[in-house]
Amino acid sequence: MEHERTEKGRSLAFSNMVRSRLGGETITSCYQCGTCASSCPVAKITDKFNPREVIKLSLLGEKEEVLSSDFIWLCCSCYNCQERCPQKVEIADVIYALRNIAFEKGYIPNLYSEFASAIINDGRIAKISKFMEQKRPAIGLPPLQPTGVEALRKILSATGFDKLQKEKEEAP
């Protein structure tokens, strides 16, 4: 993960912002031992993601770099790092907090945005094709039930998610 450190875009208030979010409270306990990184199955296969570096960049206040990056979206939420962290940093939860902040600032990879649209519209992340519906009885599966998307929409509306997602969709 290459990053240029410039004073521009660096905000020491950023780690406080993360701390004040649900899931982000423990970020300042990190002392960079690297247990998370060596525990991470994603980091082992790609150099685009390293949980230790995500925490370090956040603590250094590299707000723009962290929020606009793809890497916070690469965590697979296996919680191995969190289980083994000697400082009880809730690393996977910190990354969720970062994703929430990123989404509010309008940063979300298109794939995730498409998932979000699909959930708001159909209550599913994947479209159900006619072919699939016809195939189900043939392999002994019951027909698909309605998803109860109305209840889901209420939640998404209460949290403001739908509004943010709409802004994202309408953005150029």
Add this chain to the structure above:
Amino acid sequence: MNEPKVGVFLSDCGNQLSKILDFDALTDHVKKISGVTLIARSSEFWRGKGLQAIVNAIKDGKINRVVVAESLPKLSEVKIVQAVEESGLNPYLVEVMDLKDHCAWPHRDTPLEATEKAKAMLSGAIERAKLLEPLEKLEFPVLKSTLIIGGGIAGMQAAVDLADLGFEVHLAEREPFLGGLAARAGRFFPTDDCAICIQSSVSDVKTITHTSRKCVYRSGFTEIPHLNILTNSRIVSIEGVPGNYKVTIDKKPRYVSELKCVACDLCTTVCPVEVPDEYNAKLKTRKAIYMNIPNVHPPAYVIDESVCKFHDCAKCVEVCPTNAIELAQKNERTTLNVGSIIVATGFQEFDSSVIKEYHYGDYPNVVTNLELARMIDGFGPTSGMIARPSDHKSAKKIVMIQCVGSRDKRYNSYCSSICCMISLKHAILIKSAYPDTDITICYIDIRTTGRQHEDYYERAREMGIKFVKGRPTEVLRDPETGRLIVDVEDALLGRFLELDADLVVLAPAMVPSEGTKELGQIIELLDEDGFFKEYNAKLRPTETIVRGLYVCGGATFPKDAPTSSLQAHSAALKAAKFMTTGKIVKDQRTAVIDEEYCGDCEFCPVTCPYGAINLVSTDKEHFVAEVSDLMCEGCGVCVGTCPLNAIELRHSRQNQMLAQMKGLMSVNGTSKPLVLAVCCSECGGTSVDSSGMAMMKYPANVRVMKVPCTGILQVHQILEAFKAGAQGVMVVGCKSDGCHYEVGVQKTETKVQLAKTLLKEYGIKPERLVMLNMIYIEGNDFAKAAQAMTDKLEKLGPMQIMGGS
């Protein structure tokens, strides 16, 4: 006691104070106060002619109470009190007030107001003095003997010190041999010498130079006069009071007479029972009759009763040439009476098997630092070879993992402080003996903070020992080759490494030893990490909150041998100081219970930080509190806690405090609202003194009253201050975690909150009452707070009490 005849002595500090204060006005004011029979003014009253004037007045019978308005009262009071006592007047009938730092210096810009304040402060002091009562000196006997619990490096060193000073010393060790954890370590940093080396006793006649240090076995440790060594012994109970503790000890049978055994080794050759040797990390076996290492102390074998077949075998009895083996020995219970106790129960390695991903206890080739130390030791199970426990073959690739259970919030959040040095020492020793060994140390931070410690780190790098900054996530075992793989990120490179290893050495956290845990059940002074709590890390190290009870070495926190040794000397000195006169001299400024009002509640015994109060049954079928004058430290926190107003502190009785309070409020002379600052006599109070000393300014309407600890205050006394005329009250105590009486200031904070609620009920604005937590260097903050309080009160206007008055 006769009618009070108060002599008032006004010191003008070489005419310095009279530049600010109007001494004629002060004299006129004092003259009008009833009971004052003598007024004198001089440049000082704590030395020379001034002091002589006080002495003469007492001897002539002109006065029987002394009020001195001086500068530097803490200093001058000592001399004045001594002189008063020598003149035949009880020294507790003296009141010394601070004319310079409380009255003149902080208000030098407003001399009129300063004079008015001085008048009020004098009134307060005189009214208090009139009510003072004579108090007696108390003496309690102290036995000149000590019990040291734990025979490791700290306990042994303290024993040598105290025995050399002529005290009777009992040294109790729970294991059959002395030496503790230290002896197993083999070598020590930073001197690289043997762990079993101690500073020898002067009783060894061949020890003629002061450079002498000796192996325990050469030091004649067991032969030191006045030293009674009790191995295989555990503490059952501790009763009694400081100076006279009664300790019950169980001594397990050794089954071998220490007096007869000549350590010839015949017994071990015939013993048929073979078990894993725990002392040597189970890397070899030992017999049922055994010694840890050669020349161990005491130099006598011991029989492990859990595995010996006793009379079904008795082969050792047959071969012993000196008939030293005594299978009929029984458990012996003894009781010791000692004046003081030193706790030196030490620490031990954390059980690393709890951290499953490192597979300690699961993979045989994962060992701990202590186990490695046994391998490095030539007396150890491998005679110095670094072997893989799985096949006893030489280990060529070693990976060390630091901070196993240390700096880990799941287990021990603290840094164990010595493990970096232990690992560096081990790596260097191995590399020196076997240069082709490949050693990698995985660390979070390398901490080498002591004298010469950084040298080890440098030497290790010179020798080619590798360092990886990263805490491994897991130790894996190759299922085919059985070799170990350490999975770690080199955080400096951001690169993942899979380190191949014959042997993985863990550096476990250091945690309280079994002995420390056991003793903690009897002496309940453990901190949140399970170590014994020292009284004050800076000024009272090795002391505990209990008089005559000291603690040293690893029992307080993991530490290296030099620090353990240093602490042992400290604890020994403090114990010696405590015992040397054979008595504790105290005064009677202790709590006293009014049995008529005391009624069965447990507030005071639970609150007293010194365990000085017990409930005792009376013939009236209820319990009353009883204060031990020996244990009471005179803080008065119990007074403030008693819901029935049944406790008083001598010398700070309620009527004395109230009279002073009223005196302080009896004079205003300014247009500003009166403020009463009630300060403790410790850190909180010194912030008030220091603001004056440093000539910081605050308004003169702030009047100062000292109490031993603000914990003595009762809610109704705070309200009394308002009734007496205060428009605002400042309670100045120590920092919340720095109260000299442990819990005093915390209790005060609660009471201040409660008083605020009550003030509201009476229609008084609760912000008229503030609590400050200060220390000496915060004099400036006190001055600012006093100014802010005055400004606030001026804004609020005169106090309106609901329903008039």
